[in-house]
Amino acid sequence: MGRKQKLRQEKRNIKNKAAAAEVTAAAAEVTAAAAANAAEEKALALEDQLPKSDMYVQALYMADTDNITRREQFELFKRGATEDACIHSMFRMGKMLMHAHMALPWFLEGAIRGSFQCTMKLLGQFYFTKTFQPNRKADALQDYWGEITKKFHSGDSLVDTMKILKCSVTQECIICSKTDTKTLTLKQCEGCSVYCYCSVGCQTIHWKESKHRNECKQVHILNKYHKPYAKEIRDAVIRGDKEIPSLEKLRYKLGLTRPEEEYIEFFELTHNGEKIDPNDYLVGREDGTLWVGSTPSSPIGTL
Numbered sequence: 001m002g003r004k005q006k007l008r009q010e011k012r013n014i015k016n017k018a019a020a021a022e023v024t025a026a027a028a029e030v031t032a033a034a035a036a037n038a039a040e041e042k043a044l045a046l047e048d049q050l051p052k053s054d055m056y057v058q059a060l061y062m063a064d065t066d067n068i069t070r071r072e073q074f075e076l077f078k079r080g081a082t083e084d085a086c087i088h089s090m091f092r093m094g095k096m097l098m099h100a101h102m103a104l105p106w107f108l109e110g111a112i113r114g115s116f117q118c119t120m121k122l123l124g125q126f127y128f129t130k131t132f133q134p135n136r137k138a139d140a141l142q143d144y145w146g147e148i149t150k151k152f153h154s155g156d157s158l159v160d161t162m163k164i165l166k167c168s169v170t171q172e173c174i175i176c177s178k179t180d181t182k183t184l185t186l187k188q189c190e191g192c193s194v195y196c197y198c199s200v201g202c203q204t205i206h207w208k209e210s211k212h213r214n215e216c217k218q219v220h221i222l223n224k225y226h227k228p229y230a231k232e233i234r235d236a237v238i239r240g241d242k243e244i245p246s247l248e249k250l251r252y253k254l255g256l257t258r259p260e261e262e263y264i265e266f267f268e269l270t271h272n273g274e275k276i277d278p279n280d281y282l283v284g285r286e287d288g289t290l291w292v293g294s295t296p297s298s299p300i301g302t303l
């Protein structure tokens with residue numbers, strides 16, 4: 001083969017290889033898109049299993065026909081959520097409430113009943129580490145709800161993201177970023193097994209000052225009162241059971257049933273007379289219960 005011929009042949013080879021690679025990439029993209037679509041369809045089908053209350057259906061219908069104000073729509077969702085325990089209404093309420101610490105309890109109400117949409121909201125909007133402020137970290141809660149999602153609504157890409165998150169969290173001390181060496185082995189938090197520490201000193205800072213105590217205790221409540229009953233609760237919701245004892249116990253343990261007088265100040269964005277940033281109140285109190293329950297008579301001023 002002459003030199004020119006050889007060159008031409010090489011060029012052809014390269015072109016063919018590039019074309020083949022393109023085809024493979026395109027095929028992979030199609031497969032990934034199909035998988036994502038299938039996962040979404042499955043998730044929506046799962047969500048559709050949960051009963052919709054008349055109030056919810058009416059609110060959507062009236063919104064479509066433009067016959068309703070936002071406030072009226074909210075009131076219908078609220079009735080759907082509080083009178084009929086309609087998960088779809090809870091999700092809408094959560095979305096309509098402006099302040100995160102007041103919206104969160106409604107998404108949590110949906111999530112503990114087995115709602116995919118509500119769980120995704122918790123994962124994507126509330127617990128995902130958006131800030132480096134240690135007192136707002138909720139990786140252990142993220143990890144808990146990620147596991148639940150994997151178990152009940154497998155196939156979502158967010159779950160894979162969380163796997164990565166867990167790796168990055170467990171390989172270094174959450175306070176000082178030290179990593180494992182020949183002479184130092186990091187120790188995991190015994191409560192949640194999510195965070196690692198190089199020393200008792202760092203663990204104490206995280207537990208007290210960074211308020212991991214609050215998060216770890218909430219994870220403990222969920223592990224004890226939610227995880228073993230998650231399927232039972234969801235099945236009961238689908239059947240339309242009016243009384244679900246395991247659900248009521250869990251709601252009480254999480255502080256979702258906390259009387260409104262105990263958190264009314266949060267409606268005005270204050271706590272002990274001081275202005276608050278709602279993002280500091282998304283995890284929980286020292287005993288792991290929520291700051292704000294899900295029984296507000298009317299969260300006026302938040303729409």
Ligand SMILES: [Zn+2]
Nearest residue numbers: 173176198202
């Ligand atoms: Zn450390």
Ligand SMILES: [Zn+2]
Nearest residue numbers: 189191192216
């Ligand atoms: Zn922990």
